[in-house]
Amino acid sequence: MTPEHPRSLKAKDSVLCATTELLTEGGLPAATVDAISARSRVSKATIYKHWPCRTAIAAEAFGKQMAAAIPLPDRGNAVDDLTEQVRLVSAFSAGPHGTVFAQLLAACVADPAGSPYFREYFLDARRAAVAELWQRALDRGEVDPEITADTATDVLFGPLIFRLMTGHQALTQEQADALSSAALRGLLS
Amino acid sequence: MTPEHPRSLKAKDSVLCATTELLTEGGLPAATVDAISARSRVSKATIYKHWPCRTAIAAEAFGKQMAAAIPLPDRGNAVDDLTEQVRLVSAFSAGPHGTVFAQLLAACVADPAGSPYFREYFLDARRAAVAELWQRALDRGEVDPEITADTATDVLFGPLIFRLMTGHQALTQEQADALSSAALRGLLS
DNA sequence: TAAGGTGAACTGTACGTTCAGTTCACTTGA
DNA sequence: TCAAGTGAACTGAACGTACAGTTCACCTTA
Numbered sequence A, B: 001m002t003p004e005h006p007r008s009l010k011a012k013d014s015v016l017c018a019t020t021e022l023l024t025e026g027g028l029p030a031a032t033v034d035a036i037s038a039r040s041r042v043s044k045a046t047i048y049k050h051w052p053c054r055t056a057i058a059a060e061a062f063g064k065q066m067a068a069a070i071p072l073p074d075r076g077n078a079v080d081d082l083t084e085q086v087r088l089v090s091a092f093s094a095g096p097h098g099t100v101f102a103q104l105l106a107a108c109v110a111d112p113a114g115s116p117y118f119r120e121y122f123l124d125a126r127r128a129a130v131a132e133l134w135q136r137a138l139d140r141g142e143v144d145p146e147i148t149a150d151t152a153t154d155v156l157f158g159p160l161i162f163r164l165m166t167g168h169q170a171l172t173q174e175q176a177d178a179l180s181s182a183a184l185r186g187l188l189s
Numbered sequence C: 001t002a003a004g005g006t007g008a009a010c011t012g013t014a015c016g017t018t019c020a021g022t023t024c025a026c027t028t029g030a
Numbered sequence D: 001t002c003a004a005g006t007g008a009a010c011t012g013a014a015c016g017t018a019c020a021g022t023t024c025a026c027c028t029t030a
Helices: A007-029 A033-040 A046-048 A056-067 A078-094 A095-112 A112-139 A149-166 A173-185 B006-030 B031-038 B046-049 B054-069 B078-094 B096-110 B112-139 B151-168 B173-185
Strands: none
Touching: A007 A033, A007 A046, A007 A056, A007 A095, A007 A173, A007 B006, A007 B078, A033 A056, A046 B006, A056 A095, A056 A112, A078 A095, A078 A112, A078 A149, A078 A173, A095 A112, A095 A149, A095 B096, A095 B151, A112 A149, A112 B151, A112 B173, A149 A173, A149 B054, A149 B096, A149 B112, A149 B173, A173 B173, B006 B031, B006 B046, B006 B096, B031 B046, B031 B054, B054 B096, B054 B112, B078 B096, B078 B112, B096 B112, B096 B151, B112 B151, B151 B173
């Protein structure tokens, strides 16, 4: 690979920084490539040497921001750990970041070229976190061993994301708790 | 409201029909307003007299198609009924229609003007269906009365949608069964 | 004859591309 | 040690394209 000349690093950094700002200020619609170029003072030509498409830039910028905001909990109890992870994600999502997350996920569906970036910078990290928590929980015999970590991830986060995207109801902390509780314990009486 | 002159009805119908075809053939990206206009032989000017934006057209066309494809089951048992409903939706989603569904949901996030249509023509119908099944299940005491029908809907369909949108794993019938089973019974051992 | 529809041209926005020219970190050689 | 040279990386500005949505003069039919 390229030995990453200092100029490249600086340009990449400027772009990601400007993108994060724009995303915070006005969501994905505000993070136009022209706007990013203007604010970062990096030319579009250079930007497109580093990323294949607009979505990729936003995914990288946002993914790094989110990763920094959500640590991996360890309370010594599987249910609490998983619940805490969902709580962290939902607290993050309930704020203005949630909108950006939804927009980004949506953009990756509309523009498949960006989805590898989204997967790399966001999904894989979340999935790995849950996989670790799930393994701990399995070791402690606290969860159903028939269920894979992937299925658990989808069951835990899916409802959150679904509500976020359809926007039919506000995503408060109480709502998030109800969702994760129902997912953990099941719907049956 | 307009008394819906026969010409209006015909135009609307042509548009919805053409849109359904285009969605089937090439997904949402193929259902350009120009393409819809060309195929339906209804002018763009007329189209924009009936719908506020592109997403609205697609949502209406697709919603009607989906509603027709997914009946409300009644097997005399809540668990089976809910599972069956999720199965129907997932079978529908696992095929080429699933992609369109994801694209449409994505489009409504990117373009909020379309989301009322999406809600009206798709989400509300699904939500109403589950609400009815949920009430039946409550009457029979088969599900947790602490959980609302809305929460149940999100827990049942969220994982499916999440997987569909991120596309990290194929959505086979087995996968869908695993998801709905985990959602119904919970993750705990 | 008037409500509804047509068609074609037009505007605006934003993605992604291209290219001639510039900058800067580095070798090279005296 | 320092001027000259080299090439990779960046700039700026223009351009092509695609598509959403609008407008308007004209036609058609109940």
